[in-house]
Amino acid sequence: KAGVTQTPRYLIKTRGQQVTLSCSPISGHRSVSWYQQTPGQGLQFLFEYFSETQRNKGNFPGRFSGRQFSNSRSEMNVSTLELGDSALYLCASSGQGWGYEQYFGPGTRLTVT
Amino acid sequence: GIQVEQSPPDLILQEGANSTLRCNFSDSVNNLQWFHQNPWGQLINLFYIPSGTKQNGRLSATTVATERYSLLYISSSQTTDSGVYFCAVSGNQFYFGTGTSLTVIP
Numbered sequence: 001k002a003g004v005t006q007t008p009r010y011l012i013k014t015r016g017q018q019v020t021l022s023c024s025p026i027s028g029h030r031s032v033s034w035y036q037q038t039p040g041q042g043l044q045f046l047f048e049y050f051s052e053t054q055r056n057k058g059n060f061p062g063r064f065s066g067r068q069f070s071n072s073r074s075e076m077n078v079s080t081l082e083l084g085d086s087a088l089y090l091c092a093s094s095g096q097g098w099g100y101e102q103y104f105g106p107g108t109r110l111t112v113t
Numbered sequence: 114g115i116q117v118e119q120s121p122p123d124l125i126l127q128e129g130a131n132s133t134l135r136c137n138f139s140d141s142v143n144n145l146q147w148f149h150q151n152p153w154g155q156l157i158n159l160f161y162i163p164s165g166t167k168q169n170g171r172l173s174a175t176t177v178a179t180e181r182y183s184l185l186y187i188s189s190s191q192t193t194d195s196g197v198y199f200c201a202v203s204g205n206q207f208y209f210g211t212g213t214s215l216t217v218i219p
Contacts, residue, residue, distance in 0.1 A: 033206075045207055056206050088154045099143040099163075101144075101146065102144075102158075102201075102203075104148070104158075106154070107153075107155060109154065
């Protein structure tokens with residue numbers, strides 16, 4: 001069974017631009033969650049989608065948004081990029097949600113200049 | 114939210130040595146996982162262990178849910194074990210600890 005995939009793997013953007021990252025979960029998984037990892041803040045939860053509905057949201061500004069499609073693929077969007085948005089963005093999928101094992105993708109490394 | 118504390122923050126071992134990593138959490142949880150983050154950033158699943166004990170080769174883990182802690186044991190460490198080990202627990206989201214950075218010296 002194929003693992004979680006994320007595209008692109010690396011991205012360089014300029015401050016003020018917007019970016020869209022994509023995550024394809026393991027086949028059959030309906031829950032997709034997103035995380036931001038930075039050296040200063042560690043791994044922080046952004047949001048979780050289950051069957052196209054956002055179920056939980058972390059403490060991030062409204063510039064961070066996401067969606068999930070009917071095939072469970074998910075995208076996250078960051079508008080008006082700031083230097084502090086430079087981070088590794090990880091997504092995870094699971095069958096049913098938090099009580100089940102989470103599987104992570106390889107991440108997208110975003111650099112904002 | 115749930116607080117997750119990992120100790121020690123840094124660990125340096127000689128190849129062949131054993132080690133124990135600890136994860137304390139502040140509330141009851143329905144999921145606990147241990148991960149190893151490789152140099153490229155990917156989180157590799159080690160154990161899904163909300164309670165009890167599991168073993169996988171040189172690694173084993175124990176979670177005592179009633180006392181809110183989990184332990185990861187690494188025996189006969191190898192240089193390839195180097196990296197950062199994370200514990201994560203779930204409540205209404207997935208909460209990560211700050212990690213233990215392990216360096217195994219040949």
